[in-house]
Amino acid sequence: MAIYEPIEDKNGRRAYRLRSPVSLEPIGELECATSEEVQTAVDRARAAQVAWAATSFEERAAVMYRMTDLLIEQQDRIVDTVIRETGKPRAEAVSMEVYSSCDSLVFYAKRAKKFLRREKRRIHGVLGLLKKAYVVYKPRGVVAVITPWNGPFVLALNPTVQALMAGNAVIIKPSEVTPYSGALVADFFREAGLPDGLVQVVMGDGRTGADLVAAGPDKVSFTGSVATGRKIAVACGEQLIPYTLELGGKDAMVVCRDADIDGAAKGALMGSCMNTGQYCCGTERIYVVEDVYDEFLAKVVAGAKALRQSDDVDATDVGATFWDRQMAIIEDHVDEAIRSGARVEVGGGRNPELDGLYFQPTVLTEVTHDMKVMRDETFGPVVAIMKVSDEDEAIRLANDSPYGLNGNVWTKDAARGIELACRIETGAASVNDMALSYGVNEVPFGGVKDSGVGMVNGPEGLRGYCHAMPIIVHRFGSGPASSYPYTPKTAEDMSKAMKFFWGSSLMRRWFG
Ligand code: NAD
Secondary structure, eight states: OOSEEEEEEETTEEEEEEEOTTTOOEEEEEEOOOHHHHHHHHHHHHHHHHHHHTSOHHHHHHHHHHHHHHHHHTHHHHHHHHHHHHOOOHHHIIIIIIIHHHHHHHHHHHHHHHHTSOEEEOOOTTHHHHEEEEEEEEEOSEEEEEOOSSSTTHHHHHHHHHHHHTTOEEEEEOOSSSHHHHHHHHHHHHHTTOOTTSEEEOOOOHHHHHHHHHTOOSEEEEESOHHHHHHHHHHHHHHTOOEEEEOOOOEEEEEOTTSOHHHHHHHHHHHHHGGGGOOTTOEEEEEEEHHHHHHHHHHHHHHHHHOOOOSOTTSOSSOOOSOHHHHHHHHHHHHHHHHTTOEEEEOOSBOTTOSSSOBOOEEEESOOTTSHHHHSOOOSSEEEEEEESSHHHHHHHHTSSSEESOEEEEOSOHHHHHHHHHHSOSSOOEESSOSOGGGOTTSOBOOEETTEESOBSHHHHHHTTEEEEEEEEESSSOOOSSOSSOOHHHHHHHHHHHHHHHSSHHHHHHHO
């Protein structure tokens, strides 16, 4: 049964019926915004942004702190909405959606002023004697935030907080699979006292998202699949709109011969099964050096067997798969792997005891890179483990992928862990931990290869919601570097100057 399915148009709009992945019971209907409504929202945002851009960082931060208080006081409102749409365990709804949101709000409220303050840059060489340079971070205007269903509240909130702190207005287009969790972000901002029009939500499907990009925002912050990311890149390219694309991954985990095997086994289970495996930085492929393979596998199998799965969100470790489309992908990958010779150590299929969308925590071995489960994004609670002869083979296999989002290395030698992590072709990595990179606000995050374009989060991400505008000031009165009329001597003088400034190693040191 489909989690969301089209129903007859309502009020001239496309409409869908939504169901709970836990019970498959209907939980509501989604009416898509029309393209005119989307355009009106963008125009309204553009008008509201002018006054917001003139506010101080302290005024913006005050809204973020009020919002944080509301999130803490009313966390059940968020958790209940997220659980209704996704069937996540309550612990994951609180940690991933509410805790991370509060962390993001306070982090950027506290630091945006420092990250975005006007910078003075020293100009090198002789020009520096005559000119001063500043870089001013100016808000871009209206940011379109288009989000997926796997972290439906936090993935709408986090870019929105950054865009707002940088002085922009935001239009959120939440996933059609989890629309009400995304819409809640705007409700909370309104209640926190954010002026009208600065955060709006357009509800709808992929066409609504395309309408939003076509409506001409000043930046698109997209999180979602590679296929949609490519379409957005084309649409933005046609209009020359800047964008960031946070896309899918196939993250590798490398277990070295000197790893803490207990910790690595726990990391493998958490990395593969957290959020029911529907986590962009989830661990999808595990390469274990043969010396420690048996010990590692025994611990992972024991741990996987101990994981609870039930439709009681307060008594389960691995929750529902949020969407039947994802369930079909997980089943396809696991079934194909089994048909091609993979060995099922634990699980291997849907949970027969539950009516909803539940795939059992699964451990597969004897997997190869010919199988989809090692090549394409599975996004399910599947721990796929391969034995390798040494760390070099592990890195070679880790890099045999079109994706490059995140990865992790497990070794007691942290310096070697960093060195191995650097050799993985990936946007981010961790040593002796999993899936952390998106949640550490100090650092930028973004994929390489098919996993994305641009960086989000951290000072770099925050600055991405701005145009870095250089302003060059002449120090003494006014004066261009050369003036009319040009004579043969003008070019001759320039040639002599080049030779003088950069023609010897001594002068290069001074003027370079
Ligand atoms: P999706 O691409 O199907 O949809 C994402 C959003 O794009 C939805 O809101 C959808 O309505 C909208 N959309 C669809 N077509 C569009 C179009 N033509 N123009 C504009 N918008 C359009 O992705 P999904 O299935 O919702 O999300 C799962 C994917 O997201 C996974 O691949 C996962 O790895 C990835 N993801 C990445 C990150 C990251 O930070 N890199 C984080 C979370 C999820």
